[in-house]
Amino acid sequence: MNALVNEFIIKLKKRKIEGSKATAKLTAEVLRSCISQQRLPHTNQAAALIDAIRTIGEKLIAANPVELAVGNIVRRVLHIIREEDVSLTAAAVGGLAVSAGSDDEDDFKQDDHPGLSAAAVAAAARSTLRPPSLQTLLEDIPQSTAAPHTSSSGGDSEGKSKSADKNTASRKLKHNVIEAVNELIQDIATCHEQIAEQAVEHIHHNEVILTLGNSRTVMEFLCAAKEKKRSFRVFVAEGAPRYQGHALAKELVARGLQTTVITDSAIFAMISRVNMVVVGAHAVMANGGVIAPVGMNMVALAAQRHAVPFVVLAGTHKMCPLYPHNPEVLLNELKSPAELLDFGEFSDCLDFGTSSGSPLLHVVNPAFDYVPPNLVSLFITDTGGHNPSYMYRLIADYYSADDFVVKQSSIS
């Protein structure tokens, strides 16, 4: 188990895993194998499991603090353990009170967290609102709470009913947790499709869509709209210095989309012709702010100036329960200046042996931008469209407040 974790940590440290989706998936898989190999005592199993995951999680987060997806998944897994523990206890207390009753039980149990009771309500809402958009968000939420369970929460209750039948509590928790983590991995894998499903509602005929850099989610989203016979044009800003926009343009053209490549600096000039900006994100913070590839803030400001909707696509694994002012969140990573300049050509400017010993040329190559929440019009996640101001509640569904700070608890 340790070898597996160590290998993953080294990969994270060396920045060998790129992209939040791959990182999230690998983190979940590593944690799953940790859980399955973890030996549990007879009493207080959940606490033991949480402690174990926390110690590993802390190491993983420290390995690459910039990649917030690692922390997100660790917290998600911790939350899953807590939830399963609660439902198991509930099942033990309430006998075979399952399915419909379980929701009430959850509400009741979580009363000690005043913030979370509302979250549970929202959780139900999230699962029922399948094709959501801004309109549905603005409608009354309470009426949907009574709706029958689907998808993830349905799976939960199924697991609970199974576990209630068995009396060997020791294996139940672990089993349930692993099941739930499997589901999480499944969710991460399919979040593209779920986001893409909503594309037709947002993209209309003869529209012009602008995007920056390369995001797989964005590509799937655009292609899904194309498949539904929508005809529209895409402007791709190339995304210096890594020029991932070029790769995106290539793929879009391969899928038969009308594509125009522009430089990043031409965004302001082109934005007046654009109907909607659709971009991917590196992470979504609890306040609705977005950490995205560099240049995104400029796009968001341009969009705001011309009143163009700025839509951010993000799978739930990108949602981070932390606020951007948290010192634990390393907002940026400075990459090698070699992406900007050719070292050989500029070697005479980087002369340290002359004059005062410090070169006159400095090259800064930040990887990310922070887009404040007021510039974002809409988030589209795999559970539907959400307003930036709503993010904190959505996040409360996925994470327990106890786990926000992974590190502190391991010290105490």
Next chain:
Amino acid sequence: MVAKKGGSKGGGMGGADDAEEELARTPLQAIVLADSFTTKFRPITLERPKVLLPLVNAPMIDYTLAWLESAGVEEVFVFCSAHSKQVIDYLDNSNWFAQPNFSVTTIESHNAISAGDALRSIYEQHVIRGDFILVSGDTVSNMSLSQALKEHKERRRKDSNAVMTMVIKQSKPSPITRQSRLGTEELFMVIDPESKQLLYYEDRGDNLKGYLSLDKALLTDTSISLQNDKQDCYIDICSPEVLSLFTDNFDYQHLRRDFVKGLLVDDIMGYKIYTHEIHSSYAARIDNYRSYDTISKDIIQRWTYPLVPDVHFFGNSATKLERQGMYRAPEIKQSRSAKIGPFTVIGTGTSIGNNTEISNSVVGEGCSIGSNVTIEGCYIWHNVTIEDGCKLKHSIVCDGVTMKSGAALEPGVVLSFKVVIGRNFLVPAYSKVSLLQQPIKQDSDEELEYADNSSGITEVPSISGTLDELKEEERTELPDSQEYEVGDGGVGFIWLVSEGGQEEEWRHSVAPIPVDKLVGIMQITNDEADISNEDGAFLPPSGELGPDSITNDSNEDGEDTRDDSVIFEREVEATFQRAVEEEVTEDHVILEVNALRLSYNMTSADCAGALFYSVMKLALDAPHDSPIELVKNVATAVKKWKKLLKYYLPSIDEEIEVILKFEEMCLESAKEFSPLFVQVLHHLYDQDIIQEEAILDWASEKEEAEESDKVFVKQSEKFIQWLKEASEEEDED
């Protein structure tokens, strides 16, 4: 130790298709030489091997290993020679031995004094089974090896003689950049632009005086490109044959000077070396203090990403990057009034006092820096104490150093381990201070560059003892010169500047190059640019390539020849003196002088002159009280070396040259001879060294000369007269 797999090794060199499969299956191996076999980092390297010196707070070898690991190398053999125990202990305590898919094995040898020896002893171990990466343990890089490896293997499949691929990188061609960045000399390479084959390699551009001599055979190819804007990264992808080549040619020592040049010159075996140029990635080797400085700054500026301080690439402590490239580890105690400038790294547990200013520097772990200290462009390692009011500029301060209050370091100073600098003491520029005394042994000779550090360490007491013990030991060893020269309460010896003299120190120190030197380099560059417009002469195809084959610049012909002849004379004199001291037979002296004559492109008359000068010098140096004794000395010396002198005097011309030389001596260097001119001349005549025709010719030649030149002719008038008469008498007979 990795098990021997003799079979697969044999297969690796076999048929083309087989070989490729074979290579694909064998894990990628690398050899890391954890010893540079040079003395450029002395005195620091007397106490700690170079690869363990901290580079931005992490030992150099960590950078090399981390890069190799991320480049997909699976097996690494770390070759340790000097301080091998320290290297092995370090690797033991680090996690390098416990990495998944990355095995590190140490190979220890105590008698290796060069890279050649190292590779020979690795060959004997039979651990290398396929293509391998050869680097030294002070390489910093983030390049991906896959492309270079692929090219190398493809070439190997087509041509089994392509034994090596060298990694090169573009750099600005101006020597000022080369000098000020990595402190290296100009490098000239001739590369076939099509195949990327390396045809010529010369890394001592400065010695060429603006001229480059190429083998004519090179010019028969369709196209070649001569490049001086490339930087050698000292990363080589080698085939297993390289090791056996080193074993076959047991005199190969240096990787570049002997091996690469040797292969390029050797046409019989037909081995070929190719190059691979990298563009966006970083690769450089720490060769001297200046490149230590430059590479540290490149790391701080993140050119080596992901090998930067805030990424835990290996074992380095957690560091956070703040604005303007300031890296700060946790648990730093910093006064509010302290100013920490941009591009500075501060290690864990360091405390910084009031009003202290730090800029462009690296400060290690656990240092305590007092108030009102100024630190600029310095590399301060771990657990250093700097008291109030010290001033440090462009220096390296090793572990455990204490600087008492008010002490100051001028640019280019190196303070080795545990040195104590006394109160208010000013350490002069470019000086090196160590607790160990400078070895008396001279390292001036080229050969001795290979004298490894271990030979140094055997002479000095072990450093494991405490400071007091060390002092005690030294005190007993050297009771007289026990005065420490580093101020009140200071502990340490200031090392004398090595042979090259103060003149050369600035080239390789961490301090920026002084403005006047920069102007000097620029001057040379401009001169070179002028010269390069003219056509250089090419040597005949059989000519040797190398600094020896200098073709003189026609503009400065007189000047240059003069320089050369002075050097030549000096060399001949040295040879002669050695001959006298070691009683070498005349034949051997003749051989050596002939060799010198060839390499300096001199005539035999020059040799005769130089030898005569040496003989006279010998006589002059022998103890004498009166002119009479001096004449006797001359007589004995001439008698003893008569055969030698005669050898170089085949004709009258040479003899005249000797007389002229003697005249010159009497006028300039050895005025003692001037009253004895006739006597010596007569003696030479008696000994048949100089014939009468020569003397008469000389006299007639001098007749037209100015009055002042005729001093000696007049002096010897009688002698000449006598000679003339004698010859007339003969004629009459």
